[in-house]
Amino acid sequence: MFTSISPPAAQPPAPPSRRELNKAATRQAISDSTLGLLRSAGPGNFTVEDIAESAGISRRTFFNYFSSTEAAIASVTHGFLDTALEQFRLRPADEPILESARAALVELADPMTVAPMAELFSLTQASPLLARSELEAWDHCTEQIIAAARERAARNPAVDMDGDMDELYLRSLAGSVISCGKAAMEVWFSRCGTDLSAESLAILRQLLIDSMALLGSGFAASAPQHPDSPASQPLQSDSPAPHSSERS
Amino acid sequence: MFTSISPPAAQPPAPPSRRELNKAATRQAISDSTLGLLRSAGPGNFTVEDIAESAGISRRTFFNYFSSTEAAIASVTHGFLDTALEQFRLRPADEPILESARAALVELADPMTVAPMAELFSLTQASPLLARSELEAWDHCTEQIIAAARERAARNPAVDMDGDMDELYLRSLAGSVISCGKAAMEVWFSRCGTDLSAESLAILRQLLIDSMALLGSGFAASAPQHPDSPASQPLQSDSPAPHSSERS
DNA sequence: GTGCAAAGATGCACGTAGTGTAACTGCGTG
DNA sequence: CACGCAGTTACACTACGTGCATCTTTGCAC
Numbered sequence: 018m019f020t021s022i023s024p025p026a027a028q029p030p031a032p033p034s035r036r037e038l039n040k041a042a043t044r045q046a047i048s049d050s051t052l053g054l055l056r057s058a059g060p061g062n063f064t065v066e067d068i069a070e071s072a073g074i075s076r077r078t079f080f081n082y083f084s085s086t087e088a089a090i091a092s093v094t095h096g097f098l099d100t101a102l103e104q105f106r107l108r109p110a111d112e113p114i115l116e117s118a119r120a121a122l123v124e125l126a127d128p129m130t131v132a133p134m135a136e137l138f139s140l141t142q143a144s145p146l147l148a149r150s151e152l153e154a155w156d157h158c159t160e161q162i163i164a165a166a167r168e169r170a171a172r173n174p175a176v177d178m179d180g181d182m183d184e185l186y187l188r189s190l191a192g193s194v195i196s197c198g199k200a201a202m203e204v205w206f207s208r209c210g211t212d213l214s215a216e217s218l219a220i221l222r223q224l225l226i227d228s229m230a231l232l233g234s235g236f237a238a239s240a241p242q243h244p245d246s247p248a249s250q251p252l253q254s255d256s257p258a259p260h261s262s263e264r265s
Numbered sequence: 266m267f268t269s270i271s272p273p274a275a276q277p278p279a280p281p282s283r284r285e286l287n288k289a290a291t292r293q294a295i296s297d298s299t300l301g302l303l304r305s306a307g308p309g310n311f312t313v314e315d316i317a318e319s320a321g322i323s324r325r326t327f328f329n330y331f332s333s334t335e336a337a338i339a340s341v342t343h344g345f346l347d348t349a350l351e352q353f354r355l356r357p358a359d360e361p362i363l364e365s366a367r368a369a370l371v372e373l374a375d376p377m378t379v380a381p382m383a384e385l386f387s388l389t390q391a392s393p394l395l396a397r398s399e400l401e402a403w404d405h406c407t408e409q410i411i412a413a414a415r416e417r418a419a420r421n422p423a424v425d426m427d428g429d430m431d432e433l434y435l436r437s438l439a440g441s442v443i444s445c446g447k448a449a450m451e452v453w454f455s456r457c458g459t460d461l462s463a464e465s466l467a468i469l470r471q472l473l474i475d476s477m478a479l480l481g482s483g484f485a486a487s488a489p490q491h492p493d494s495p496a497s498q499p500l501q502s503d504s505p506a507p508h509s510s511e512r513s
Numbered sequence: 514g515t516g517c518a519a520a521g522a523t524g525c526a527c528g529t530a531g532t533g534t535a536a537c538t539g540c541g542t543g
Numbered sequence: 544c545a546c547g548c549a550g551t552t553a554c555a556c557t558a559c560g561t562g563c564a565t566c567t568t569t570g571c572a573c
Contacts, residue, residue, distance in 0.1 A: 034540085034541080035540060035541080036549065039540090039550085040550080043550095043551095064528090064529065064530085065529080065531090074551080075552050075553075076530095076553095077532090077553075077554095078551055080530090080532075084531080085530080086530095148404070149397045149400070149401060152397070152401060152404055153397060156396070156400055184452050185449060185472055186484070188447075188448035188451060189445040189448040189476045189480065189484075190484050192441070192444025192447060192448050193441035193444050193445060193480060196440025196441050199436075200436035200440050201437070204432050228433055228437045231434060231438070232483065233483045235363075235480065235482050236362075236363065236481070282569085282570080283570080284520065284568085284569060287521085287569090312558065312559085313558080313559070314558085322522080322523090323523050324523090324524095324559095326521085326522055328560065329521080329522075
């Protein structure tokens, strides 16, 4: 993937200037140092000055990149959710949102992608100090999904956007999707910890699929009385997943 | 509908001791002073010392009650969500969770209950500073719902709790319910602002009902193509709640 | 009432978080 | 090479949150 000759004009693809590079490197160094201290010292047991020293920068510079230690830590979550959003955005516009979400989430069950998240989960266990920025990250992702879904609908005149209903619909759906994805992640971690083996990732995939299926089925309109009926049809990850649209 | 609120509470029926009373009064004074400053100065434009002075206490005492200004502000949201949880908990144990949630949420559409929330919404508009504690409050409510639902299931041997599925089910459902309730509140506020008239509350009720219906129907497995079909038909609270389309 | 013990409020000090500001350094450009 | 600018750094300052010692209030027994 050589982006040929794109001097400094293109917006996203080719600004490999020295300054941008240094900035990215510094940002990464800060993030790494923060994670390192989180590992060695534990949450709440190190200061911004420690991070700065570890990253080889000044305390002031840290705040030029992140507004707080929590923000630096949450950059992991942001990166994780950004890949999900990326996947979501390049789904076909006429696809049901739930199906797009399912597809995007399943893409996350990849070693390189979940590894940082899994470690973050393990490091922030029983530490409400860090929960704040995490919640913010998920909430931010919700807003992004709303924006993406709205833009998708705008490009898709087939669905009539009744100005009255769409706002509630979009916000409810996006929030629920995020909540279910989060729930799947939480259950997965509580079950598999930081295990990144193929079986563990398969479980994660299935949990994500199941949570989306629960959402799509309206949670079976009741309690999970029949483990076979509501959402556990063993649909495997890469097969087309017919996804029978269950309308009422 | 007078819920016959007797002066003391249920479990702690007789602790009107002087100490408890003073503590409650101080706590309320702090909360009031904080809200007052939020009104007069705006978010981020006053310090803990200002609150303490306004409440007639010392700065140190403030921190004996709240860990931060945000926490003091979020006490409003906590109170709001606590009433919802209270309603949820006294629903019959054999009722579907979604229906219980719907009933509990509709109870919130009461002037005395929503008034503080509505004002908080208006005061914290465009202020991400306060969003953190708000998110925490909603998240805390989610955990409470999970706990309540789990306890309910434990007392209801009819539903078999498959140890494998229930965790994902509970977390997904609870998170989705909260997300939808939140979405309804947000839409309501963006539409009605701090209007607490009967019509406005009817709209809120209907939004809450609609969001739960969306959830129960699996979001119609698609986009809201038919404004009449997806979620608005079955239940009307007590007023037709005329839907007026306004678009930006 | 008086005395006592515990709970709570207060003042003080300390470390840390963020932020404004001005000086400084290295990269990009003419 | 020199200039301009993005980015870094040092410094100062306000505010936050907490530990600790002290003082005041409350509850209780006598």
